Amino acid sequence: MxxxxxxxxxxxxxxxxxxxxxxxxxxxxxxxxxxxxxxxxxxxxxxxxxxxxxxxxxxxxxxxxxxxxxxxxxxxxxxxxxxxxxxxxxxxxxxxxxxxxxxxxxxxxxxxxxxxxxxxxxxxxxxxxxxxxxxxxxxxxxxxxxxxxxxxxxxxxxxxxxxxxxxxxxxxxxxxxxxxxxxxxxxxxxxxxxxxxxxxxxxxxxxLTPLSPQFSIQMLKQEVQRKAICEFMRAADISIDDIEVAARQAMVHTISYDLATGKREETANEQAVDEVKFHHVTEHGNAVFDLADESSGTRNLLFLAGPILEVIAKGMTLVIxxxxxxxxxxxxxxxxxxxxxxxxxxxxxxxxxxxxxxxxxxxxxxxxxxxxxxxxxxxxxxxxxxxxxxxxxxxxxxxxxxxxxxxxxxxxxxxxxxxxxxx
Known part of the structure; x- marks a missing residue:
């Protein structure tokens, strides 16, 4: 402490x-x-x-x-x-x-x-x-x-x-x-x-080290932690019924630049990419939204959810x-x-x-x-x-x-x- x-x-x-x-x-x-x-x-x-x-x-x-x-x-x-x-x-x-x-x-x-x-x-x-x-x-x-x-x-x-x-x-x-x-x-x-x-x-x-989704995404892949994050998110949006991580293959482009020779090299590789899906349920219907479809407040709360749950569980010190x-x-x-x-x-x-x-x-x-x-x-x-x-x-x-x-x-x-x- x-x-x-x-x-x-x-x-x-x-x-x-x-x-x-x-x-x-x-x-x-x-x-x-x-x-x-x-x-x-x-x-x-x-x-x-x-x-x-x-x-x-x-x-x-x-x-x-x-x-x-x-x-x-x-x-x-x-x-x-x-x-x-x-x-x-x-x-x-x-x-x-x-x-x-x-x-x-x-x-x-x-x-x-x-x-x-x-x-x-x-x-x-x-x-x-x-x-x-x-x-x-x-x-x-x-x-x-x-x-x-x-x-x-x-x-x-x-x-x-x-x-x-x-x-x-x-x-x-x-x-x-x-x-x-x-x-x-x-x-x-x-x-x-x-x-x-x-x-x-x-x-x-x-x-210098902004919030990112990666920490929470890794927790969403584990059932117990996924349920905890979902409960956490419902404090902000009661229509969120579930959050899942779906993996898909995507072409990832990488650009490297050699300062000594001035040579620029671009490579493309197919890699597994994680996509976050929000399942919303209301009395009038259901819908699934991508992370980009959610508000900035919902996204920031998701980015915070994983770290905060981890900090409290392990007795860490969080500075924001x-x-x-x-x-x-x-x-x-x-x-x-x-x-x-x-x-x-x-x-x-x-x-x-x-x-x-x-x-x-x-x-x-x-x-x-x-x-x-x-x-x-x-x-x-x-x-x-x-x-x-x-x-x-x-x-x-x-x-x-x-x-x-x-x-x-x-x-x-x-x-x-x-x-x-x-x-």
């Missing part, structure tokens, strides 16, 4: 920003909206959280930061020697930040053990890396590394808690690779749970940028309430999402105050992340009206639109 995420000097997130899933001491909806952890530092973790902010405020960058951290963990061990990190973007609107490292840190709980892992990096190399493990209330530093400024070599420190071939892992870790990633590649059982959380328990959807795209507010509420139901979500599943749908703020019993976050763009174009709890809202406060009136900030700056319209 995700406890906390820290980020510094990534895109518009110039200064250190801290996002937390730790529940406050408020007892309201605690039994349904949070998990008990039995840990003194974080007695309860929230099952869901929502982030609001104007367009270009930086809320998408928060999700991209977690996604980028995941990518470095997953891919750095396979980078060729000397290869840099091309997609790393520090804050560029002041010269001092542009030359500073970007810093990531995540705290998670796995099987009752708290892991606090982070690293800093430039586009050329990993600058520092550290893992603290809390098997008791006191942390154990399993490893730490930093680059020596004079020699440009990595200096390592290991704690007794990390077992295995540490010297081998250290020797194999290049400047552009994470020690965590390389050690797991070389069969570190102790570090495998942390790596696997990034690899298999953190699921992120945004413009702009969940409200093509989905009705009441349907979004239904999705979030699934995570809050103890009879459905009993394995530690969490969801974090951004949205512009302010109606969710006043939806009865949907959110506790500590589940609501805001991102605001400052005058210097850096982003500031902060929780609603900073404003100490009353329990009966009209949150949507307060937000739209500017009480909590994080609104678009519209004052100059009138000037633009006069030209």
């Amino acid at each position: 995700l406890v906390e995420f820290r980020i510094k000097n990534f895109r518009s997130l110039r200064d250190e920003q801290v996002f937390s899933m730790v529940a406050s001491t408020d007892k309201t909806l605690l039994d349904t909206h949070a998990f008990a952890t039995d840990l003194k530092a974080a007695p309860h973790l929230l099952k869901s959280a929502v982030v609001y902010g104007a367009n270009a405020s930086g809320k998408s960058n928060l999700i991209k930061a977690l996604q980028y951290m995941r990518g470095v963990v997953m891919e750095s061990a396979g980078l060729p020697p000397g290869r840099g990190f091309d997609r790393l973007q520090p804050f560029k609107l002041d010269t001092s930040s542009a030359d500073l490292p970007t810093e990531f840190e995540v705290t998670i709980i796995l099987d009752g053990v708290r892991y606090q892992y982070g690293f800093s990096m430039t586009s050329q190399r990993i600058v520092s890396e550290q893992l603290l493990v809390y098997k008791t209330h006191k942390p154990q530093r399993w490893f730490a590394r930093h680059v020596d400024a004079d020699s440009d070599k990595d200096v390592y420190e290991f704690g007794a808690g990390l077992k295995g071939a540490k010297n081998l892992w250290e020797g194999a870790t290049r400047p552009n690779a994470l020690f965590l990633s390389m050690a797991v590649q070389l069969n570190s059982d102790a570090l495998r749970p942390l790596f696997d959380w990034f690899a298999t328990s953190l699921l992120i959807f945004n413009e 940028d702009e969940l409200d795209t093509s989905l009705h507010p009441l349907l979004i509420q239904t999705l979030i309430r699934l995570f809050h139901r103890p009879d459905v979500n009993n394995g530690g599943a969490q969801v974090l999402f951004s949205t512009h749908d302010t109606s969710l703020l006043d939806a009865y019993g949907l959110f506790r105050r500590d589940q609501i976050w805001f991102v605001e763009k400052r005058p210097d174009q850096s982003s500031s992340l902060y929780p609603m709890l900073d404003f100490s809202p009353r329990k009966n406060e009209a949150l949507e009206r307060g937000y739209l009136q500017g009480r909590y900030g994080a609104l678009p700056f519209l004052r100059n639109l009138d000037v633009a319209l006069k030209h």
Whole structure:
């Protein structure tokens, strides 16, 4: 389960920003909206959280930061020697930040053990890396590394808690690779749970990794999961009686282009293609529709159905940028309430999402105050992340009206639109 995420000097997130899933001491909806952890530092973790902010405020960058951290963990061990990190973007609107490292840190709980892992990096190399493990209330530093400024070599420190071939892992870790990633590649059982959380328990959807039908299609091929998805879809369209996947042979064209020779080659092969069929039943008749015939909302709900059912079943963490795209507010509420139901979500599943749908703020019993976050763009174009709890809202406060009136900030700056319209 995700406890906390820290980020510094990534895109518009110039200064250190801290996002937390730790529940406050408020007892309201605690039994349904949070998990008990039995840990003194974080007695309860929230099952869901929502982030609001104007367009270009930086809320998408928060999700991209977690996604980028995941990518470095997953891919750095396979980078060729000397290869840099091309997609790393520090804050560029002041010269001092542009030359500073970007810093990531995540705290998670796995099987009752708290892991606090982070690293800093430039586009050329990993600058520092550290893992603290809390098997008791006191942390154990399993490893730490930093680059020596004079020699440009990595200096390592290991704690007794990390077992295995540490010297081998250290020797194999290049400047552009994470020690965590390389050690797991070389069969570190102790570090495998942390790596696997990034690899298999953190699921992120945004413009870089958009929702696609493939996950849900594979689930539709299995009878038990097909029935579950059909029930899920009926929440949006009660006329949907069944969904099937029909395979047909189709000619698939592939175009390859050799940059060295400039040669373009096109091939065509017959392959099996999956087609999704929606069976609708009404009192006046029946019909079967292709996926393309359905509304964008129905398609998006299908694309979400598989991942959400998988996330809840396996206790994963789901992160979605702009969940409200093509989905009705009441349907979004239904999705979030699934995570809050103890009879459905009993394995530690969490969801974090951004949205512009302010109606969710006043939806009865949907959110506790500590589940609501805001991102605001400052005058210097850096982003500031902060929780609603900073404003100490009353329990009966009209949150949507307060937000739209500017009480909590994080609104678009519209004052100059009138000037633009006069030209």
